[in-house]
Amino acid sequence: MTEYTVNQPAHETEDGQIARFQLANGLRIVMMKSAVVPVVAVDIWYHVGSKNEERGKSGFAHLFEHMMFEGSANVGKSEHMRLISDVGGTCNASTSKDRTNYFQVVPANQIKLALWLEADRMRSLAITPENFENQRDTVKEERRMRIDNAPYAPVFYEKLDEFAYESWPYKHSIMGSMDDLDRASVDDVKAFHDLYYQPGNAVLAVVGDIQIQETLKIIQDYFGDIPAGAAIPPVHFDEPEQTEEKRLVWQDPFAPLPAVTFTYRTPAYGSADYYSLEVAEKILCDGESSRLYRRFIETDRSLLHFQGGMDNRIGPGLFNFFGQLKPGTELPVVEQALGEEVERICNELLSDEELQKARNQFRADFVSRLERNYDKADQLCFYTTFFDEPELLYTELDRLLQVTPEMVRSAAQTYFRQTNRSVIEIEAAGRQQ
């Protein structure tokens, strides 16, 4: 009986080569040997994020992420962190719109411990009502800290998506509302684990000073008998095309200065136009020589801070521009300038030098993302979870390097339209008394 399929040669890989496997229960495994330092990153992605939440259960995927540290069959509450810390390792987790990840970075000789801990909590959770209440309180404090008590944060983490999207999956925040958090129950935790935390919905990446076959054997031993789960209900975005500009005024009690966000709807990660817009992002927003930094910060001096960029979501995406107005600047001045710069990228082709600059920046970014084993593991999980193609770690760069000035202009014309954007004017409400 074959317990796993081997899609790559089974011999020990050289540093940097990608080896992928799949267990009979559906768990996909990606490994890369990187023996420069005696450190191993173990990263597991579950293909579930806030986009999978039902209405009335906003924030649950993230609350659930907390519950994964509250104990499983052989691990007590808070023991996961203690065991990892005890061997000189670090661990954490994060929830996004599209996925939830759990990772440990450990000395190379502790790889078994990291895998064992992940297997134990994939197999079963041991949740008590007390632990659940405790983490509900903790998450509510996290919400207060990150969103409710911080300047501009309600717009960044909540209003922007709520306003730009029309359909539920991306429209609601990852943190969720206080009411929805109050509504969650221990039974929800069990049902969520049963449905989404199953081997077929997960990708496990191991990168570092490892022996591939030996590691595969451990994974097989620890994860092999976890039962395969049921089919995951698909997420329907059904995002209607936007036909007119949307505008909102938001009163921010903690903002020291007025600010504005311009949000354009963009295509999903991986589509042809996505890469063209990545080039546009470099030209418009990346670095002190970028067009918008020069315009807003150096030439017009209308903004105190400026940033812009695109999300890498697997569903309908957003391209955001955020500007904090300098005292004395009126919003129409900023809007006019952004309009001119957007028009320029829609109508004029990039120069050879600008294109080369963007390409050099992509190459440098690519190299920087290979500096740490965890970063490599996380990219392998990303490309495997959403595209079933871990090799994109290396080949994705080519798609960026192949973008031409004509492609950038065409994508800009398609997406940087006034009727395709949402604008939020942030007023410094606390400063007006």
Next chain:
Amino acid sequence: MTKVPVRPPIDDTQLGYRFPVMHHSTLDNGMALTCIQRRDIPKIYFRMGFKLGDRHIDPALSGLTDLLARVLKKGTLDRSREEIASAVDFRGGYIGALSGADALYVFGEFLTEFAEFGFELLSEIVRRPLFDESILAKEKERMIADLQNERSSPAYLGQMQIVRALYTPHPYSYQKNEETVAAVTRDHLIDLHQRRCRPADATLVIGGDIEPQEAERLSERYFGKWQGDPDTREAEPLPPNAPQRRIYLIHRPGAQQVNLMLGNPLFERTHADYEAMVLTNKILGGGGSGRLFLKLREEKGYTYGAYSSLDVHREYGAWYAQADTRPEVVSAALSLFFEEFEKMRSTPVAKDELDSARRYVVGVFPLRNEAPSSIANLALWQRLYGFPDSYWEEHLRRLEAISVADVQRASDTYIRPDNMSIVAVGDAGNLAAELGAFGEVEILNERLEAEK
């Protein structure tokens, strides 16, 4: 039959650690050079440091070193600000500068193919800055506007006030405001640069994909002709006060949480108790397995995180604990902080708990320094302090030698609830009276001035 063990499969061996080999040399003009070669990433990491800290400036000019750091890369005698930004961005590189309590750092990162450009530009920036009047004026204006941004963050307010409470009157307590930033002139920048940014006071660490001989050759080429005598005038700064128990309540109208910070002054970085305090801090409030986190978050749900940390510099240091809580549980949270402090002082920690903390602190060292950039940072830091190459390995050995009695003594000596400085950032409303139960309360505004 399952092949899964029921007990955690832990390997009992601790992997040894060797700090990567450093190649040192000194240019004729006194500039210290260190190269740490690593070939797996096709990139070069530049880390340069000057012994220019808070103690070298007039408190009436606080912010001067920050401004120097901001303006350095914004124009040289050879290239305009725009030319520098374009040249760096075109190569997908990075160049920046930062001021710290004890040093000014200039750093850059470039793909290997642009290594020589990195040397050339770094050399230009530190040797031949323009300090253009109009650029300085813009940066001052931005820095003053940024003060408003910083003060809108409760964490920033808490941090500023605890530093002020624990370090005054030592220069580490100096903090910029609108007036001190406005007072800085081009002449101040030129003077500070001439006094402190000299080759004999400079240390350059080059990490990554380069042969040590090549790093030396390029350093000689781009920094060899740099001249200038070091500034030998060193004033003796005042030591910090020994503060009494005092509570600073920073009024933030409408705040949804209360940011709490509690701390005491500590010693200088070279103090013999440093390692004992590192482990004491780890047990008390280091990360998700520290006592504060387990009590205030995992048991009570009062906060998203409760931690303690060390803030130790060349001349003095401090330690502090912190948590952000909802207003209803502030008193309960403070009481728990004090309970945990007393427990550290009065009851020896279990040997297991100490060993666990030690295994973490020693074991995590190679993890935290996995990337070539982190190794370059450590090497620069070590050279600025004048520590030997064996320093990091010795530090790990000293951690191995700390006993339960050492932790108890450190706790008793340095965790002093009776004269602790306490900062709370929140809506003063009912809070002032509530905090009064813990000591004398002084209410401050967001500029950290006493409320009238």
